[in-house]
Amino acid sequence: MRVLFLHSNFPAQYRHIAIALAQDPRNQVVFGTKNQDVNIPGIHKAIFEPNREPHPTTHHYVRSLESAVLHGQAVFKLCDQLRQKGFVPDVICGHSGWGPTLYIKDAFPDKPLLCYFEWFYHARGSDSDFDPNDPLTVDDLARIRTKNAPILLDLYTCDRGLSPTHWQKAQFPPEFHNKISVLHDGVDTEYFKPKPGAKLVLPNLDLSGVDEIVTYVGRGMEPYRGFPQFIESIAYIQERRPNCHVVIVGSDRVCYGKSLPNGVTYKDYMLKKVPLDLSRVHFTGSLPYGQYLQVIQASSVHVYLTRPFVLSWSMIEALSTGCLVLGSDTAPVREVIEDGKNGLLVDFFSPQKIAERVDEVFNHPTRMAELRENARKTALERYALANLLPQHLKLIADVASKGSKPSMPYIQ
The missing domain is CATH 3.40.50.2000 (Glycogen Phosphorylase B;)
Known part of the structure; x- marks a missing residue:
């Protein structure tokens, strides 16, 4: 053929x-x-x-x-x-x-x-x-x-x-x-698979001694994928979790939607707007697949926010690794994630509620273990x-x- x-x-x-x-x-x-x-x-x-x-x-x-x-x-x-x-x-x-x-x-x-x-x-x-x-x-x-x-x-x-x-x-x-x-x-579920006890060590980032890691992945940093809301949520997360670190994977660019005027990026704009402890916030840029895999395998909770738009591969890949995915309560995410069964859902526009649900993950590890297992099952049964x-x-x-x-x- x-x-x-x-x-x-x-x-x-x-x-x-x-x-x-x-x-x-x-x-x-x-x-x-x-x-x-x-x-x-x-x-x-x-x-x-x-x-x-x-x-x-x-x-x-x-x-x-x-x-x-x-x-x-x-x-x-x-x-x-x-x-x-x-x-x-x-x-x-x-x-x-x-x-x-x-x-x-x-x-x-x-x-x-x-x-x-x-x-x-x-x-x-x-x-x-x-x-x-x-x-x-x-x-x-x-x-x-x-x-x-x-x-x-x-x-x-x-x-x-x-x-x-x-x-x-x-x-x-x-x-x-x-x-x-x-x-x-389809997602390669044999490649994107859980790694119990995984520690995050990248060439320029060693979080092997950190127990609480919140991750965010996107091609860019833009409103379509809830980047401004996520940055605002970090301030609340840091208040609640003094030992928590945040890892953000993606390029400082806009892939979907409008750019800010005068060449200002959303990363620069939001970091000036929201005071954060940047010693606990790590921007990795885009990563090769192997390093990206290490990030989501070591993730304690993976935040995926999107407008009602094209669903990202990264969310399914995160589920496949057994990540606890905290997704926006929007139609494309609801097709995959059922709140409290194989992940958690949250109001896209509420940084405070995002932080509250992150806190919920850390406070209920036993209940979250079942959600992680179901996340992996979802990937295997529907997206392998x-x-x-x-x-x-x-x-x-x-x-x-x-x-x-x-x-x-x-x-x-």
Whole structure:
């Protein structure tokens, strides 16, 4: 089987699937991407690059659409190059939203397209209007609606789609739900597993003598993932727990949502706003997987906060290690965590309640041990890569075998 993957940031959600397919000598795997830095044996990387950025004078409602068109155009040219070299895929798997999949049905009209549908934008009822202190303008309403244009084109043209969670699928228009399967990417539960008695020792951080460690992980430090609320909660935690240390993993940047003006980061802004004992707060920056694993294995309580938005892999990975996860009481988290059963839930907007629930974890170690066991069970039963990877491979093979024709929706 010949498989073409499309994602600007290689290998992204397709890492395990592409590797598994490439390990079978009967398959040929080509990955169209902009990422020139990473290589994986057996996977042929084909680089595409838009010929320009969106024009500065483009109306800001459609600037993201122009960017998607430019990406789609670059992939269309890439597909022509691949065809000239003798590669015609049996199936195409691509991430929808940024544009690489836009013109696949023009490049390969009779080849089936399986789209990864991660998010559909709404001005009301999910992430955009979640924070009452950040109200939307009329301009925002129109811009957010327009942002779905490339996704709607993919919903129309794709043969099949998938979303990683039921919450994320529910964001898409109901008339397209019969095309979309719910199938999580999967977590390597053999890698992310508990390590009883784990101590945290990193190259520049030794907390081996600390018994109370609160952890927070994010790609960036931003309101979408509750970073301001978490920083405010640390002040209350430090009042209650004089021996507690906090470890924050992530880059000092914004990955989702708005940045602060004048280049100020949320880290700098919040540390100036909230007085903390910084000798007990440790910013590690982004970490390699091995060191990140050490952080969550040694964690006493892992705080995961998110707006009603895309669910992070890190929360499932934390559950898989048997972490006590304290998550925000928001829809994507509630799909996975039941309060008091396999984790704890807390009001996203209440730093004081976050601190109270952290205190609860330390004050009731016996009861929390059961929650940790159930957290691990949740990961094993619902999100284990060993179980989900074969389902992904079956779905791809099923889509490839049926070709570019309507077929019954895949049911997990």
